[in-house]
Amino acid sequence: SQQGEEDPQALSIQEGENATMNCSYKTSINNLQWYRQNSGRGLVHLILIRSNEREKHSGRLRVTLDTSKKSSSLLITASRAADTASYFCATPSALNSGNTPLVFGKGTRLSVIA
Amino acid sequence: GAVVSQHPSRVICKSGTSVKIECRSLDFQATTMFWYRQFPKQSLMLMATSNEGSKATYEQGVEKDKFLINHASLTLSTLTVTSAHPEDSSFYICSARPSQGQMNTEAFFGQGTRLTVV
Numbered sequence: 001s002q003q004g005e006e007d008p009q010a011l012s013i014q015e016g017e018n019a020t021m022n023c024s025y026k027t028s029i030n031n032l033q034w035y036r037q038n039s040g041r042g043l044v045h046l047i048l049i050r051s052n053e054r055e056k057h058s059g060r061l062r063v064t065l066d067t068s069k070k071s072s073s074l075l076i077t078a079s080r081a082a083d084t085a086s087y088f089c090a091t092p093s094a095l096n097s098g099n100t101p102l103v104f105g106k107g108t109r110l111s112v113i114a
Numbered sequence: 115g116a117v118v119s120q121h122p123s124r125v126i127c128k129s130g131t132s133v134k135i136e137c138r139s140l141d142f143q144a145t146t147m148f149w150y151r152q153f154p155k156q157s158l159m160l161m162a163t164s165n166e167g168s169k170a171t172y173e174q175g176v177e178k179d180k181f182l183i184n185h186a187s188l189t190l191s192t193l194t195v196t197s198a199h200p201e202d203s204s205f206y207i208c209s210a211r212p213s214q215g216q217m218n219t220e221a222f223f224g225q226g227t228r229l230t231v232v
Contacts, residue, residue, distance in 0.1 A: 032167060033221075035223075040205070040226070040228060041225060041226060042120070042207055042223040042224055042225040042226045043158075043207065043209075043223040044223075044224075045220040045221070045222070048219075049222055086157070088157060090221075093160075099145070099146045099211055099213075101148045101160050101163060101209070101211070102148075102160075102221055103160070104157045104158045104159075105155045105157060106156070107156075107157050109155070
């Protein structure tokens with residue numbers, strides 16, 4: 001079953017603008033991860049934020065985590081046409097387990113228009 | 115970073131035939147691999163957990179006799195779609211973490227296999 005919801009489901013912006021995607025989840029977590037998927041391709045890991053972290057940066061990516069609200073956001077700054085893809089948040093399906101599958105949100109389809 | 119290779123990337127088969135999809139961890143060992151299914155414009159849904167040297171565990175609603183999983187070595191898991199039907203057409207993706215993976219580590223994904231049953 002899916003862990004939660006992401007919004008928006010689809011987002012269209014102009015190149016250079018910032019894109020913000022939100023993710024909510026239902027259960028307690030050790031970490032939350034964001035992945036990117038180009039159309040018809042596999043998933044690429046973007047960033048992992050641990051449950052004791054509130055914010056994390058990687059290049060043009062900024063991820064926040066609010067465990068009290070069970071939500072996370074992914075911000076892509078200065079977007080480029082190449083950022084066009086689907087973005088998914090994912091959480092481990094079980095706590096305290098080293099090798100547990102990820103449960104994915106529904107994803108946000110981002111379109112960056114040049 | 116670690117690499118997971120999935121093959122084939124695309125396959126078209128006739129109804130009633132079987133298709134085998136391979137998932138290999140190229141530079142690490144994985145006692146556990148995961149198989150997901152994704153329909154167009156939807157999210158990934160976990161199908162089963164592949165365990166090296168033992169039976170796979172399937173999610174509710176996934177037919178184990180239809181989706182045969184074999185994890186014969188620490189670097190290879192295979193998913194065989196048996197007696198394929200058009201409704202099995204989908205995108206199948208495998209995932210793995212190194213066997214020594216701790217809780218807070220990323221998962222690595224194969225490139226996915228687009229299966230079309232005609």
